[in-house]
Amino acid sequence: MARPVWTGSISFGLVNIGVALYSATQSRDVSFRQLEQGTGRRVRNKRVAEGTNREVEYEDITKGYETNSGDYVVVTQDELDSVRPDKSRSISVDDFVRIDEVDPIYFQRSYYVAPRSEDQEHAYALLREAMKEAGLAGVAGLVMRNKEHLVAIRPRDDVLVLSTMFYADEIRAPHDVVDGLPGDQDLPSRELDTAVQLIEQLSTEWKPEKYHDTHREQVLRLVEQKARGKKIEVEEPEEPVDNVIDLVAALEQSIEQAKGSSAPVEGVVTTESGGAVMAAASRVPVGERRL
Structure with a gap:
């Protein structure tokens, strides 16, 4: 226990x-150590005073709060303990x-x-x-x-x-962090209704065990293969090919795809007037998605 x-x-x-x-x-991240290339020796960090090569002992380190002017207000551990x-x-x-x-x-x-x-x-x-x-x-x-x-x-x-x-x-306000967020818009009813229909078509019961960290699994598989002495061939990823099509048509095709009766919709989707870019629906069947 x-x-x-x-x-x-x-x-x-x-x-x-x-x-x-x-x-x-619990975290399931794959962790790595830093090694010197060629020798495989472990690389460790040292605490060094800025502008010197002098290593500072842990007991000689104090805390400083940096002000807007770039100066530091030094605060002792006893002072922190008091509050x-x-x-x-x-x-x-x-x-x-x-x-x-x-x-x-x-x-x-x-x-x-x-x-x-x-x-x-x-x-x-x-x-x-x-x-x-x-x-x-x-x-x-x-x-x-x-x-x-x-x-x-x-x-x-x-x-x-x-x-x-x-x-x-x-909690940061979104408009303080992100530029260009669209506000309320008078969206065409056909686009909105079709988008809602697609979302409803892709809705499913929440079952967290369906989703896996596929990147972590791939990293562990790569490490296992290298440990067995297998040479890893690194392939360049293929460049995606743009396919500019009508937004409503893409949504409708995505709905058919979600039903399993249509070929995947590839590429970038835009409005006829060149509006905001919208990605095509996921090409993974419902119930088999991965995070």
Whole structure:
């Protein structure tokens, strides 16, 4: 069994439930070490003072906050400790909200919440089932690893799931990041109706096990082949061929393709008036898509 990453209690009203948090997810990224080409020797990073070749010992390193003028305000660890959040072992749920009202952009990392002992199981089950009945999720604060987190707690089957969240001021406004976002437009009804029909045709039941990290699988296959001494032939990718066609025609053909009765629609799709480019529908059959 996994070890908990945090132990404490959840409180709502005057009820306190002893709980433990367990990581609900794990990274499956393929990691590599940096090696010197030709010798295969491991390359390691050193902490070097800027403008010198002098390596700095870890105990001689302090923290500095860079200001807009480019200067640094040096802050000691003792000074940071003085404003560190209290090491509270309680998650106090004071607000309950509808989880479907929370934009997924706010969610960071998820943890399973479990009762800390058998004595806590009844109260834990009561909270879980009450939240299911109400259709609500709890919003609270959590201090973990010397950082204060905003969290949402929601029921999922037999377990409560806690997700750390971004604060509102950490969410960037899209128009501050992206140029050229189209606003409200008076779209031709035929285009819109056909696009909706295509989306509905491609809709399916959410089954996460259908989707695989095919790039990771290919990287692991490549590593395995090289470990067996196989020479890897690197081929240049083919350049895509543009095929400019009518937007509605492309949507209609995509619908037929989704039904399995038409050949794939290739290339770039544009409006007759040269409007915004729109990609043709996925050429992977419904239910066999990969991320």
